[in-house]
Structure formats: C-alpha cells, structure tokens
Amino acid sequence: xxxxxxxxxxxxxxxxxxxxxxxxxxxxxxxxxxxxxxxxxxxxxxxxxxxxxxxxxxxxxxxxxxxxxxxxxxxxxxxxxxxxxxxxxxxxxxxxxxxxxxxxxxxxxxxxxxxxxxxxxxxxxxxxxxxxxxxxxxxxxxxxxxxxxxxxxxxxxxxxxxxxxxxxxxxxxxxxxxxxxxxxxxxxxxxxxxxxxxxxxxxxxxxxxxxxxxxxxxxxxxxxxxxxxxxxxxxxxxxxxxxxxxxxxxxxxxxxxxxxxxxxxxxxxxxxxxxxxxxxxxxxxxxxxxxxxxxxxxxxxxxxxxxxxxxxxxxxxxxxxxxxxxxxxxxxxxxxxxxxxxxxxxxxxxxxxxx
Numbered sequence: 001x002x003x004x005x006x007x008x009x010x011x012x013x014x015x016x017x018x019x020x021x022x023x024x025x026x027x028x029x030x031x032x033x034x035x036x037x038x039x040x041x042x043x044x045x046x047x048x049x050x051x052x053x054x055x056x057x058x059x060x061x062x063x064x065x066x067x068x069x070x071x072x073x074x075x076x077x078x079x080x081x082x083x084x085x086x087x088x089x090x091x092x093x094x095x096x097x098x099x100x101x102x103x104x105x106x107x108x109x110x111x112x113x114x115x116x117x118x119x120x121x122x123x124x125x126x127x128x129x130x131x132x133x134x135x136x137x138x139x140x141x142x143x144x145x146x147x148x149x150x151x152x153x154x155x156x157x158x159x160x161x162x163x164x165x166x167x168x169x170x171x172x173x174x175x176x177x178x179x180x181x182x183x184x185x186x187x188x189x190x191x192x193x194x195x196x197x198x199x200x201x202x203x204x205x206x207x208x209x210x211x212x213x214x215x216x217x218x219x220x221x222x223x224x225x226x227x228x229x230x231x232x233x234x235x236x237x238x239x240x241x242x243x244x245x246x247x248x249x250x251x252x253x254x255x256x257x258x259x260x261x262x263x264x265x266x267x268x269x270x271x272x273x274x275x276x277x278x279x280x281x282x283x284x285x286x287x288x289x290x291x292x293x294x295x296x297x298x299x300x301x302x303x304x305x306x307x308x309x310x311x312x313x314x315x316x317x318x319x320x321x322x323x324x325x326x327x328x329x330x331x332x333x334x335x336x337x338x339x340x341x342x343x344x345x346x347x348x349x350x351x352x353x354x355x
Contacts, residue, residue: 102138
C-alpha cells in the first residue's frame with residue numbers, strides 16, 4: 001500500500017497556492033534517520049513572534065534517493081521520522097499521504113485530524129499544523145510537491161475543483177482494499193517515471209501521470225460524496241478567481257461588494273455562484289479565513305490582541321473582539337487562555353452564523 005500527497009493550501013486559492021505523501025511497502029526501500037532535523041521549529045510552549053514556514057527544501061534531507069534532485073516533487077518514504085511533536089508550523093508545500101500503521105493526532109488550522117492505518121490524507125499549502133502526537137508504530141509515506149508545481153498541474157482541470165474543495169473540508173479518506181490497490185499502481189507508475197530522468201519528455205510525462213493520479217483520488221471522493229452536479233466550468237472558474245482574490249486580500253477586505261467589484265460581477269451573482277459551487281456563502285468564506293488567521297495568531301504567536309487587530313486591518317481591538325466573539329462564541333483572550341490550557345475544542349467558525 002502507499003501514501004500519497006499532492007494538494008497544497010489552507011485556502012482553496014492556496015489549494016493550488018488556497019493548502020503528498022506516498023507509502024512504500026518495501027521495508028528495504030525506506031529511508032531512516034536523515035542527518036538533519038527540524039529542531040529549529042518553535043516549541044508550542046515558547047510562542048514565536050511569527051510562525052515558522054516549512055518549505056519543500058526543508059524536507060529534502062528526508063527525501064528518498066528516487067526523488068529527483070532540485071525538482072519540485074519529493075518522495076518521503078518515512079514522513080513519521082520528521083519530528084513535528086510539540087511544534088507549530090505553516091506548510092508551504094502540498095502533501096498527499098497514506099498511513100501504513102499506527103495513529104497520529106494533530107490540528108490543522110485549528111481543526112482536529114486523526115490518521116490511522118489505511119487512511120489517505122491531503123495537506124494543502126499555507127495551513128498551520130500544531131499539537132502533533134503519534135504512536136510509536138506510526139508510519140506515513142509522502143509525496144510532497146511545491147505549491148506552484150501543483151497549481152500548474154491542476155490549473156486546467158476545472159472539473160476536479162469541487163472534489164478538491166471537498167478534500168479541504170474533509171482531508172482524510174479511509175480507503176477500501178480496491179482503492180488502495182488502484183492508488184498503489186498509480187504510485188508505482190509515478191515512481192518509475194521519476195527515476196527515468198533520461199526520458200525526452202520527463203517533466204511532461206510526470207505531470208500527466210500526476211493528473212491521472214488526481215483523477216483516481218477524486219474518483220474515491222465521488223464514490224463517497226457525489227460532486228458531479230458541480231461540474232459547470234464557468235461557475236468553477238468564477239469561484240476559483242474569487243478564492244484567489246480572497247486569499248490575497250482577506251487580511252484587509254471583508255465586504256462582499258469589494259470582491260464582486262474586483263471580479264466585475266454584481267454581489268448577488270457572485271453570492272449565487274459561490275453558494276452553488278462550494279455550498280457556502282461569500283461571507284462564510286471571508287469570515288472563515290479571517291477567523292482562522294486570528295485563531296492561528298492567538299494560539300501560535302505572542303502578539304497582543306491589539307497587534308493582531310492592526311495586522312488584520314480592524315479599526316481597533318474592540319472591533320476585532322466583537323467580530324471574533326460573534327463568530328466563535330468566546331473572546332480572543334478566552335480563546336488564547338483555553339488553547340494554552342489545551343482544553344478548547346478548536347473548530348471552524350459557527351456555520352450557522354456564517355451560512
């Protein structure tokens with residue numbers, strides 16, 4: 001069986017910016033104990049001023065020999081050897097993975113995730129990962145890709161975006177034996193192609209195989225949660241453009257009309273399209289992004305609420321406090337206190353409020 005990782009983001013804009021793991025079954029092919037470690041990550045009990053960003057190059061010391069040197073795709077055959085325990089970081093890569101054994105619990109953008117044997121997992125780029133715990137027998141293999149590489153691979157595959165949106169919300173798939181066998185075959189094909197650097201069209205053929213692999217992943221999603229009714233490409237294209245603009249501007253712009261104007265659409269039409277494609281309103285997407293960012297800064301930095309308000313272009317600390325409490329149900333300071341005590345069930349903003 002194998003683990004695969006390919007989708008990068010905490011935002012679907014960074015989905016391809018919006019947020020890869022392969023599992024190798026042969027014991028002799030696994031790579032253990034690289035000479036470097038990620039010990040420079042900030043520990044959770046010593047909050048940094050800024051979150052550590054982990055890029056593809058930070059993972060190269062852990063890559064398998066079959067990984068092409070200097071390229072935008074890596075195979076990490078034992079991702080569990082990287083010590084993430086007790087550290088918080090923001091992913092600047094796209095990962096698809098398969099859990100071979102054991103259990104791991106962690107939080108991604110303040111949402112709890114549990115991986116166990118047989119699970120397939122996707123980590124999108126620009127997502128904050130923290131509170132990582134894993135059992136001694138936990139084993140995960142990963143295919144890790146640069147976000148721009150993923151964007152170039154997926155940009156023309158508009159009909160897959162609804163599935164990727166779904167995977168952003170539900171990034172763990174429990175695979176059936178047949179699905180595991182299908183993805184295993186896809187992985188072997190990609191692995192063989194990665195090793196054949198002498199092929200005249202090496203880059204193009206690898207990208208084509210990755211696209212086929214994405215089809216296999218999305219087929220598994222379709223079997224569980226049908227998305228085909230969302231295949232209207234024009235609507236997907238509008239939604240994608242909205243998410244791209246949102247990911248770059250949610251720090252300062254929170255009005256639906258502003259995004260509609262940028263897209264040269266009416267607010268009503270933009271709202272209808274976003275609701276139809278994603279199942280969520282424009283306001284819900286905006287609020288989710290803003291609240292996610294506030295939570296991450298409260299939990300993982302020592303910035304004051306006043307500083308966070310300034311950074312996110314709120315008029316003042318009081319305005320941010322009311323905005324946050326209205327959506328989350330508690331004040332920013334209470335959220336920080338409870339998260340430090342590790343007693344808070346961190347979750348997405350209240351969907352009833354945002355929808």
